[in-house]
Amino acid sequence: GVTVSYDEGGERQTASARWVIACDGARSTVRKALGVDLDDLDFEEPWLVVDAEVQGPVSFPPIAGVPEGADLQRLSVMMCDPVRPATVVPGRRDHRRWEFMLLPGEDDKAMSAPDKVAELVGAWMADVPHEIVRAATYRFHGLVAHRWQVGNVFLAGDAAHQTPPFFGQGMCHGLRDVANLAWKMDAVINAGASPAILDTYQRERDPHVRAVIGAAVAAGRYICELDPDLAAARDTRIREEARGKQGETAHDLIPAIREGLVLSGTSGAGARFVQPVLADGSKLDECTGDGWRLFVRDDTVPGEAGGVTRVVAAALADNQAIASWLDQHGVDAVLVRPDHYVFGTASDSGEDLLAARAARLFDYKEFTA
Known part of the structure; x- marks a missing residue:
């Protein structure tokens, strides 16, 4: 187990648990207390973030390639x-x-002073x-x-990784972190699974996070170009590459485990x-639940388990x-984990x-050995 000591109202308190998930942000006190270092992926840019309540449409400047009058109000x-x-x-x-x-x-x-903030956002709201x-x-x-797990303490969210936006x-990474841990902890507590399955947490999540952060860093360098000539060349390249091509989404960036x-x-x-x-308007998970699921093509494909x-x-x-998914992969059965990642596939039988x-x-x- 783990014992956490903390101060509350000037008094020292303690709390004990089998596991601790530290979701305490980019400056994570827990990470520092554990002596865990960070890998620097060589990106640091200062940005001013402004939140406002706006009683009307935002005014966008003319954007090359976007038809005049196009509705951009609900787009990022x-x-x-x-x-x-x-x-x-x-x-x-x-x-906004x-x-x-x-x-x-x-x-x-x-730059955070009220008059400067008003100057920066004013042109957008007229x-x-x-x-x-x-x-x-x-x-x-x-x-x-470097380490997402120290004993029975796990780092998650910004405590474990930080990405340009x-x-x-950023928050999606954190949700995936805790989804990964939650079903495994549930399996240990309620289904008798080996506690060693929690050792797969960083092995599964770290490559995923690094791939997406790497793509975000590359995009950030692309977006943050301040040289007018290089920016013009970039814009030309973007337009040429976009012709006849469907846009990519964050979904396309996310690698498999x-x-x-x-x-x-x-x-x-x-x-x-x-x-x-589905045809009745429900989503698949609403119909099937979100635990372990074995999808089989039809009733002729065997496979059942508690x-x-x-x-x-x-x-x-x-x-x-x-x-279509089964056809694409040339299989008749697919076993899906509680966090919606595919465990594996098979033909003819799910046994x-x-x-x-x-x-x-x-x-x-025994399996890892």
Whole structure:
């Protein structure tokens, strides 16, 4: 177990638990107390973040390639302007966020002053009534902890890694971290799984996080170009590459889990499974639940086990997405983990998948040896 000591109201307190997940942010006290260092991925840029309540539409400057009158109000827009790169992000109801890159030599405190903030955001709102809710400067970093687990203490979220925000994946990383830990802890407590399965946490998450942070860092360098000539060349290149090409999303950046609790060597192992909307309007997870699920093509494919929900694709309200996934990978069965990543796939039968799952969950020490 773990004992946490802390001060509350000037008095020393303690709390004990089997495990501790430290989600205490970029300056993580827990990480520092454990002596865990950070890998610096060589990206640090200061940005001013401004939140406002805006009672009307935001005014966008003319954007090359965007038709005049196009509705940008509900889109997140990155302005790759060498004069000052900026981002505009819509929030709930009338909330808006601006992020402005600070230029070399600009002082954080001076740029956060009310008159300077009003100058920067004023052009975007003209005569529209608005209220500045908050303005603060941040250093956008690319950092990853050397160790995500020390004994029974696990680092998660910004305590374990920090990413530039250019793909909007910072909080998503944290959610994936705790999803990874939660189902494994549940399996240990409630299903008798080996505690050693928790040792797969960093092995599964670290490569994923580094890949996405690496892409965000590269995008940040691309976006933060301040040289007008280099920025013009970049813009030309972007337009040429975009012709006849569908846009990429954060989904395209996320790699599969390569090692850990996956059946490596089977088609699709470690990938995130699909989440189609079914004919009745429900999403797949709403229909099947979110525990271990064995999807089989039809009733002729064997495979059943306690603790695993068997789902026959042909019996779903709309099985096309599942059938297409099985066809794409040339298999008849796919076993999906509680965090929606594919454990493994098989043809003809799901029995071997279920046996492999049991081996890895309940005898992980022998498996890793």
